[in-house]
Amino acid sequence: xxxxxxxxxxxxxxxxxxxxxxxxxxxxxxxxxxxxxxxxxxxxxxxxxxxxxxxxxxxxxxxxxxxxxxxxxxxxxxxxxxxxxxxxxxxxxxxxxxxxxxxxxxxxxxxxxxxxxxxxxxxxxxxxxxxxxxxxxxxxxxxxxxxxxxxxxxxxxxxxxxxxxxxxxxxxxxxxxxxxxxxxxxxxxxxxxxxxxxxxxxxxxxxxxxxxxxxxxxxxxxxxxxxxxxxxxxxxxxxxxxxxxxxxxxxxxxxxxxxxxxxxxxxxxxxxxxxxxxxxxxxxxxxxxxxxxxxxxxxxxxxxxxxxxxxxxxxxxxxxxxxxxxxxxxxxxxxxxxxxxxxxxxxxxxxxxxxxxxxxxxxxxxxxxxxxxxxxxxxxxxxxxxxxxxxxxxxxxxxxxxxxxxxxxxxxxxxxxxxxxxxxxxxxx
Amino acid sequence: xxxxxxxxxxxxxxxxxxxxxxxxxxxxxxxxxxxxxxxxxxxxxxxxxxxxxxxxxxxxxxxxxxxxxxxxxxxxxxxxxxxxxxxxxxxxxxxxxxxxxxxxxxxxxxxxxxxxxxxxxxxxxxxxxxxxxxxxxxxxxxxxxxxxxxxxxxxxxxxxxxxxxxxxxxxxxxxxxxxxxxxxxxxxxxxxxxxxxxxxxxxxxxxxxxxxxxxxxxxxxxxxxxxxxxxxxxxxxxxxxxxxxxxxxxxxxxxxxxxxxxxxxxxxxxxxxxxxxxxxxxxxxxxxxxxxxxxxxxxxxxxxxxxxxxxxxxxxxxxxxxxxxxxxxxx
Numbered sequence: 001x002x003x004x005x006x007x008x009x010x011x012x013x014x015x016x017x018x019x020x021x022x023x024x025x026x027x028x029x030x031x032x033x034x035x036x037x038x039x040x041x042x043x044x045x046x047x048x049x050x051x052x053x054x055x056x057x058x059x060x061x062x063x064x065x066x067x068x069x070x071x072x073x074x075x076x077x078x079x080x081x082x083x084x085x086x087x088x089x090x091x092x093x094x095x096x097x098x099x100x101x102x103x104x105x106x107x108x109x110x111x112x113x114x115x116x117x118x119x120x121x122x123x124x125x126x127x128x129x130x131x132x133x134x135x136x137x138x139x140x141x142x143x144x145x146x147x148x149x150x151x152x153x154x155x156x157x158x159x160x161x162x163x164x165x166x167x168x169x170x171x172x173x174x175x176x177x178x179x180x181x182x183x184x185x186x187x188x189x190x191x192x193x194x195x196x197x198x199x200x201x202x203x204x205x206x207x208x209x210x211x212x213x214x215x216x217x218x219x220x221x222x223x224x225x226x227x228x229x230x231x232x233x234x235x236x237x238x239x240x241x242x243x244x245x246x247x248x249x250x251x252x253x254x255x256x257x258x259x260x261x262x263x264x265x266x267x268x269x270x271x272x273x274x275x276x277x278x279x280x281x282x283x284x285x286x287x288x289x290x291x292x293x294x295x296x297x298x299x300x301x302x303x304x305x306x307x308x309x310x311x312x313x314x315x316x317x318x319x320x321x322x323x324x325x326x327x328x329x330x331x332x333x334x335x336x337x338x339x340x341x342x343x344x345x346x347x348x349x350x351x352x353x354x355x356x357x358x359x360x361x362x363x364x365x366x367x368x369x370x371x372x373x374x375x376x377x378x379x380x381x382x383x384x385x386x387x388x389x390x391x392x393x394x395x396x397x398x399x400x401x402x403x404x405x406x407x408x409x410x411x412x413x414x415x416x417x418x419x420x421x422x423x424x425x426x427x428x429x
Numbered sequence: 430x431x432x433x434x435x436x437x438x439x440x441x442x443x444x445x446x447x448x449x450x451x452x453x454x455x456x457x458x459x460x461x462x463x464x465x466x467x468x469x470x471x472x473x474x475x476x477x478x479x480x481x482x483x484x485x486x487x488x489x490x491x492x493x494x495x496x497x498x499x500x501x502x503x504x505x506x507x508x509x510x511x512x513x514x515x516x517x518x519x520x521x522x523x524x525x526x527x528x529x530x531x532x533x534x535x536x537x538x539x540x541x542x543x544x545x546x547x548x549x550x551x552x553x554x555x556x557x558x559x560x561x562x563x564x565x566x567x568x569x570x571x572x573x574x575x576x577x578x579x580x581x582x583x584x585x586x587x588x589x590x591x592x593x594x595x596x597x598x599x600x601x602x603x604x605x606x607x608x609x610x611x612x613x614x615x616x617x618x619x620x621x622x623x624x625x626x627x628x629x630x631x632x633x634x635x636x637x638x639x640x641x642x643x644x645x646x647x648x649x650x651x652x653x654x655x656x657x658x659x660x661x662x663x664x665x666x667x668x669x670x671x672x673x674x675x676x677x678x679x680x681x682x683x684x685x686x687x688x689x690x691x692x693x694x695x696x697x698x699x700x701x702x703x704x705x706x707x708x709x710x711x712x713x714x715x716x717x718x719x720x721x722x723x724x725x726x727x728x729x730x731x732x733x734x735x736x737x738x739x740x741x742x743x744x745x746x747x748x749x750x751x752x753x754x755x756x757x758x759x760x
């Protein structure tokens with residue numbers, strides 16, 4: 001059993017402390033801990049120590065689109081970004097709608113060992129929205145699926161959504177809805193508003209998201225289920241979720257880093273690196289999302305890490321794929337938009353990026369406090385760092401980041417998964 | 430002037446007047462027996478048309494030939510594009526053959542902007558219509574037509590359209606012509622009123638530098654020019670309006686409505702017209718309708734644009750890179 005001593009780390013941003021990892025668990029937290037018998041000493045020098053981050057919304061693309069990402073490259077990117085667990089979305093080829101596919105993804109994660117991979121199962125067969133997938137079989141499989149989502153597509157049929165919400169109650173599951181009314185978003189290319197009107201790009205109206213969220217929180221209330229809303233992007237959605245929570249409806253919601261920082265003004269460049277679903281919204285939406293994440297209306301930050309090969313972005317806007325990579329920049333964007341603005345402290349970041357997503361996903365051993373006896377899933381962050389984003393250095397197979405060349409604060413220097421350093425001092429294990 | 434012509438919003442008032450004045454010179458050449466100028470001899474212009482278009486392509490081709498340019502026509506159908514080749518590869522293939530300018534028509538909004546700013550090619554790019562975004566040479570030829578008709582070929586030289594009232598009627602939502610005209614006419618000092626059913630106006634139109642009305646009849650008496658936009662019949666299948674007849678009754682220009690316009694006012698249409706839909710035959714064939722004049726003026730205007738971007742002097746302007754898509758806010 002190897003021992004690691006992290007010296008002088010600001011646990012959740014507090015006063016510097018030493019943290020001793022013994023094997024897979026945290027063995028001691030205190031000041032002036034003895035280095036005797038320790039294999040590795042990490043001088044934290046005031047860096048911030050967080051519980052390992054948990055991403056409830058990652059696209060690892062394997063099986064099927066290994067040209068853009070694999071479980072290996074995606075989990076390496078995750079480790080680099082400070083994550084110790086990612087939930088892998090179901091829109092692969094074939095779709096993760098059977099026990100076989102989710103078990104394959106789960107096992108690949110285990111074999112590579114950079115990050116725990118918890119597959120998400122599809123709600124409906126082939127993401128077609130018509131017939132429930134074998135949700136129970138996926139739950140009972142080795143992958144132990146608890147989160148189900150047709151992400152990329154909306155479970156638009158109200159009856160199917162109702163049944164799914166009800167059905168997963170039997171085993172404590174949750175449906176994560178990609179809220180997008182399909183008819184209102186036919187041909188949609190960007191947020192509908194002033195900018196889309198000028199650019200002549202098909203509009204993706206806020207109401208297409210908000211109407212589905214409103215419907216689904218009411219359905220969840222009616223059938224007594226919990227529901228999770230993926231990548232909430234509008235001020236109106238925030239209001240609906242706030243209202244639902246005030247009524248006691250069991251709803252949770254996520255926001256992506258890019259929706260906390262970028263607006264549809266970026267689309268004026270027609271650079272498809274800004275093309276994403278849901279689309280970048282307005283400044284007013286961005287501010288509402290930040291505020292909602294701070295006050296807990298939005299529970300978590302999830303990356304919606306969506307790798308695409310270069311050629312799918314090096315083209316005209318309409319022909320480009322939707323999505324952007326996010327695992328390796330998420331924490332920096334959260335530091336910039338939430339911490340440096342004073343909206344959230346590091347304990348708050350630990351909650352929104354680790355504890356809360358683990359709770360929503362019923363993840364075991366993740367999102368735990370940094371305390372004696374807990375699994376040593378930890379992330380050390382140099383919050384004083386500032387630097388330009390260089391996609392060439394990404395561990396992800398894809399480079400479709402909207403932050404190329406942009407200066408962002410903070411960088412992860414170490415990530416430990418059950419005591420083993422998956423990433424340390426700029427090097428992946 | 431900028432190095433590319435992507436959006437009508439990229440033109441300053443002086444740029445636009447300079448183009449219109451140059452077009453007037455080109456028109457005078459057009460009155461001669463020998464219509465050809467040697468200005469672009471030895472230069473190669475590629476007409477890169479990813480979307481079906483007859484009149485715009487022929488207009489550009491005529492303009493290029495009258496300036497003695499060598500012309501390459503590239504139509505997407507039956508080309509490598511239909512085999513899956515990307516815009517980037519197509520553009521680079523043409524660039525490798527040594528074209529001096531690219532005229533591009535594309536169904537994707539922003540494709541010309543991407544072509545001009547992504548480092549794929551060096552040549553100047555002229556937007557011949559992209560998706561529902563912009564069609565700047567159409568706006569220039571429309572402004573040229575208005576200036577000639579409302580002010581005069583000689584009296585108009587050096588002039589903009591200050592104080593003129595222009596009413597644009599129809600499917601604004603899907604119209605690149607409307608967007609370009611709003612931008613350019615505003616730059617030239619004209620007052621623009623857009624008239625359409627609310628379903629055919631984009632969300633966000635309230636920020637454009639123009640007025641918006643749902644009522645055609647009230648917009649006609651003050652108009653110096655009324656521009657009718659084509660309305661595709663398919664739109665009614667998507668519930669933009671109930672029926673062709675209802676559209677025509679509420680927003681079509683017929684003889685009775687034309688009588689409400691001032692005597693000097695002209696009727697314009699970018700073509701192709703859908704007779705019986707947005708315009709009746711009586712109006713289309715009337716003296717006040719400038720449709721064929723617009724076509725003739727299109728050649729002169731495009732000659733002016735090609736000449737200024739490729740060969741001519743640009744008053745005090747050095748070539749600069751991409752466009753910004755910043756629009757002057759409305760008053």
